[in-house]
Amino acid sequence: MSYAYTPGLKIKKATIVEKERFLPVPGEILVEEGATVSYDTVVARTFVPGDINMDPVFYNVGVEPYQLPRAMLKKEGETVQKGEVLAKSSSLFGLIKTEYKSKYSGTIELISDVTGMVGIRDYPQPINVDAYISGRIAKVVPEQGVIVETIATFIQGIFGVGGERHGKLRTITSPNEVISEQAINDDCKNKILVGGSLITSAALRKAEQVGAIGIITGGIDRDELTSYLGYEMGVAITGNEEIGLTCIITEGFGEMTMATQTYNLLNAVEDKLASINGATQIRAGVIRPEIIIPLDDTDISVFKEEEETLADGMYTGTRVRIIRAPYFGDIGTVKYLPVDLQQLESESSVRVMVVQLDDGREVRIPRANAEIMEE
Numbered sequence: 001m002s003y004a005y006t007p008g009l010k011i012k013k014a015t016i017v018e019k020e021r022f023l024p025v026p027g028e029i030l031v032e033e034g035a036t037v038s039y040d041t042v043v044a045r046t047f048v049p050g051d052i053n054m055d056p057v058f059y060n061v062g063v064e065p066y067q068l069p070r071a072m073l074k075k076e077g078e079t080v081q082k083g084e085v086l087a088k089s090s091s092l093f094g095l096i097k098t099e100y101k102s103k104y105s106g107t108i109e110l111i112s113d114v115t116g117m118v119g120i121r122d123y124p125q126p127i128n129v130d131a132y133i134s135g136r137i138a139k140v141v142p143e144q145g146v147i148v149e150t151i152a153t154f155i156q157g158i159f160g161v162g163g164e165r166h167g168k169l170r171t172i173t174s175p176n177e178v179i180s181e182q183a184i185n186d187d188c189k190n191k192i193l194v195g196g197s198l199i200t201s202a203a204l205r206k207a208e209q210v211g212a213i214g215i216i217t218g219g220i221d222r223d224e225l226t227s228y229l230g231y232e233m234g235v236a237i238t239g240n241e242e243i244g245l246t247c248i249i250t251e252g253f254g255e256m257t258m259a260t261q262t263y264n265l266l267n268a269v270e271d272k273l274a275s276i277n278g279a280t281q282i283r284a285g286v287i288r289p290e291i292i293i294p295l296d297d298t299d300i301s302v303f304k305e306e307e308e309t310l311a312d313g314m315y316t317g318t319r320v321r322i323i324r325a326p327y328f329g330d331i332g333t334v335k336y337l338p339v340d341l342q343q344l345e346s347e348s349s350v351r352v353m354v355v356q357l358d359d360g361r362e363v364r365i366p367r368a369n370a371e372i373m374e375e
Contacts, residue, residue, distance in 0.1 A: 009156040009288065009321060009373055011261055017152045017292055018138060021129050022145030024048070033140045037131040039166050039275055043146050044129040050122025053104045058116025061087045061100040065116030072118070074108050080120065081105050087118075132164055133275045134294045153269055153293040155250070155262055157216070158321075158329070160278025160289030161229070162246030163239050167192045167213030169274050169293070171267050175258035179217060181206045188212045192274055194266045198255040199247065201227040208244035214276050216248045216266065216291060219256035219329070237287060239279030246278040248289045251321075252329030259321075259331050261373075269293045320355060320370040327365065331373065332357035 027046025031037060058068045071087040074080050086102040102120065110119030135150025172183045173195035181203050184193070189211035196217040201224040207215055226232050229241060250262050274293045281287035314320070318334045336354040342364075343349050350366045357363060 009158065009371060010154055011156070011259075011265065011373055012154045013265060014151060014295060015154050016149060017133065017135075017154050018147055018149050019132055020145065020147055021132060022141070023129055023143075024127065026143040027127070029140055029142060029144075029146060031137050031140070031146060033137050035137045037135065037137060037148065039131055039134045039273070041131045042128045043131050043137070043148070044144075046127050047124035048127060050106060050125055052109060052119050052121045053106070055103060055118045055120060056116060057087050057100055057118040061089045062091065062098050063089050063116075066113045068116050068118075069111055069113050072111055076108050076111055079105075079107050132277075133292050134273070150292070150294045152295055153265055153291075155265060155291040157248040157250045157278075157280075157289035157291070158252055158323075159220075159238075160246065160248040160280050161225070161233075161238050161241050162214065162243055162278040163241075164275065164277045165192075165213050165246045166273060166275050169194055169266060169270050169272055171195050171270050175218065175260065175263040178255065179203045179215075184210060184212070186210055192216065192276060194270070195258070195263070197251075197257045200224050204228045204245070204247065212245055214246035214248065214278075216250065216276070218249070218251040218258035219254050220247070220249050221255075222253055237279060237281040239277065239287075246276050248276060248278055248291060251331075254329070256329045259373075266291070314353070314367070314370075314372055319373045320353075321373050322355070322363075322365060322370050324365075324369040327357070327363055327369075330357050330359075330363075332363075335362065337367075 021043055023044050023046045025046055025048060027044055029044050031043045058065050061071050063071050071089045073085060073087060080086055080102045082105045083101050085099050088099045090097045104120045106120045106122045109121045131148045133148055133150050135148050137146050138149035139147040167190055170191040171194045173179055175195060176197050178198045179196035184203060184206045188207060191212055192214040193207060193212055194216045198219050199215055199217045250258050272293050274291055276291050278289045279287050280289050314334060316334055320332060320334060322328060322330045332355040334353055335356045338352055341349040342352045352364050353367050354362060354364050
């Protein structure tokens, strides 16, 4: 039997999900190993230095740079509030007095008698890292972060925009309908909407207007996505867009019916709280958009023993998703894996596979053009 290993999209009814929640710089861990946490529990906290603001105080107070230290009412290392008198001077035998009030709040880091500048650094900015998923703390890395573990329904999409968000799932259409503006109403507020084969920019804007948290759908047109974002998407990682909701595409670009398995899983857990993240990176270090719905059963050890893996890779009967044109996004079953290299229209010789698509078509494609769908 021939095998080929291709990492694929995970679509699992129940699996162990582990998420690393690390700080950008060392800080304080606020939970203990084994603790139960909610998605919004702050598990770690740190502070990052603020920006430094350079202020020509010597000019504003009317002294020469070398005279600035004597005019200052504050020393290096002391704090100052915006509007507080920072320096003062007098001239004409004390008849004219000049005061200068600080334009910034922060810590005085520099008083230069060469340039006459005062450097005031903004107060440190707090950074809080939440658990993102409800579960338990599986591991604590001192001063760095934690690993949160949960049993969940776990689904990966093929593309997404928008960052981490949380909300209850709500099915609004069948898997083969185009999501119209009429399908979205005030009842969608604070919900993650599920369904459809296509979402338009108008529907995305309507969803954002009514306060929806996110949308999970089969496909999207690239021009519609550009219209919604207001700019052309680049090739870098997504997930940091300044938009009001997170959108996850499960199948690909264009009108594409959501896979039955994906739709049924999401529909079965309607009204449950989900954590979603649209972050996507298709180059080295692949990142997939994800949907995580923690389950009620907390016996993690049992699921660890039962967790399925793709140890043997791809073989006859494996469910796959095609990830390159002209069949991009189509789903099917591996029917045959020829052993010998075969020549394509491009005249290159590669290992191929024959896939029976769900719509009945039988296609021959390079093995690298498909990825395993974990079930």
